[in-house]
Amino acid sequence: MNIVQIVALGLLTTIIIVLLKQNNANTYALLLSTTAGVIIFVAMINKIGYVIQVFNDLARRANVNQFYLGTILKIVGIAYIAEFGAQVCKDAGESSIAGRIELAGKIFIMVLAMPIVAAVLESIIRLLP
Amino acid sequence: MISLSDISLIFQIAGLAIITTIFYTFLKQVGREEYGFLAVVVAIAIVLMQVVPVIRDLFRSVEEVFRIY
Numbered sequence: 001m002n003i004v005q006i007v008a009l010g011l012l013t014t015i016i017i018v019l020l021k022q023n024n025a026n027t028y029a030l031l032l033s034t035t036a037g038v039i040i041f042v043a044m045i046n047k048i049g050y051v052i053q054v055f056n057d058l059a060r061r062a063n064v065n066q067f068y069l070g071t072i073l074k075i076v077g078i079a080y081i082a083e084f085g086a087q088v089c090k091d092a093g094e095s096s097i098a099g100r101i102e103l104a105g106k107i108f109i110m111v112l113a114m115p116i117v118a119a120v121l122e123s124i125i126r127l128l129p
Numbered sequence: 130m131i132s133l134s135d136i137s138l139i140f141q142i143a144g145l146a147i148i149t150t151i152f153y154t155f156l157k158q159v160g161r162e163e164y165g166f167l168a169v170v171v172a173i174a175i176v177l178m179q180v181v182p183v184i185r186d187l188f189r190s191v192e193e194v195f196r197i198y
Contacts, residue, residue: 009136016143023154027173028146032139035180038187039135045190052194070196077195081188 006040030092037084071112078108138183142176 013036017029052073059069082105089098149172156165192198 009139013139016139020143020146020150023150025146025150027169028142028150028176031173031176031180032142032146035139035142035183038183039139042183042187042190043135045194049194073195074197077191077197080195081191 006043009036009040026092030088033091034088037088041084068116071116075109075112078105078112081105082108135183138179141179145172145176148172 013032017032020026020029020032056069059066082101086098086101086105089095089101149169152168153165156162156168
């Protein structure tokens with residue numbers, strides 16, 4: 001699975017989408033671009049899994065608290081899915097819906113980050129005389 | 130690995146799209162625009178039935194990798 005296949009798939013889909021958009025079949029163009037995006041990401045998922053595996057091992061060796069790493073992973077995942085949805089909506093021209101999706105993603109991420117912020121503040125207060 | 134089934138999915142959707150578009154424009158000439166629109170809706174339903182499972186797999190694999198439950 002090398003980069004050449006991914007680029008070829010992307011170019012091929014783009015060409016077909018231009019063809020479809022020409023005789024105004026926009027719904028199919030959107031469906032096709034979403035499908036291509038999904039296929040490319042699903043093809044990369046095990047690479048990302050490997051990188052996360054290495055991060056986990058390093059964190060365990062450096063005995064970083066597992067909770068923090070888990071939260072960071074969740075935040076990255078939520079950010080990715082929200083960005084994916086927002087990008088598809090923007091392609092279709094619905095930037096207002098894209099904005100709503102991004103807002104929801106930010107709120108989810110803030111909710112996840114709250115425990116960490118609390119822990120940081122606690123440690124700062126403990127340092128103060 | 131980009132399997133062959135993914136690439137054939139893209140070609141399937143493209144083929145269906147082109148056929149229905151041509152069918153729609155043909156029916157518009159004949160004057161049966163509503164039947165053409167019906168054909169387009171049916172084709173989009175077929176394409177959605179194929180695309181939605183792929184998107185569900187994406188979200189499931191993202192949840193699994195990033196452990197969002």
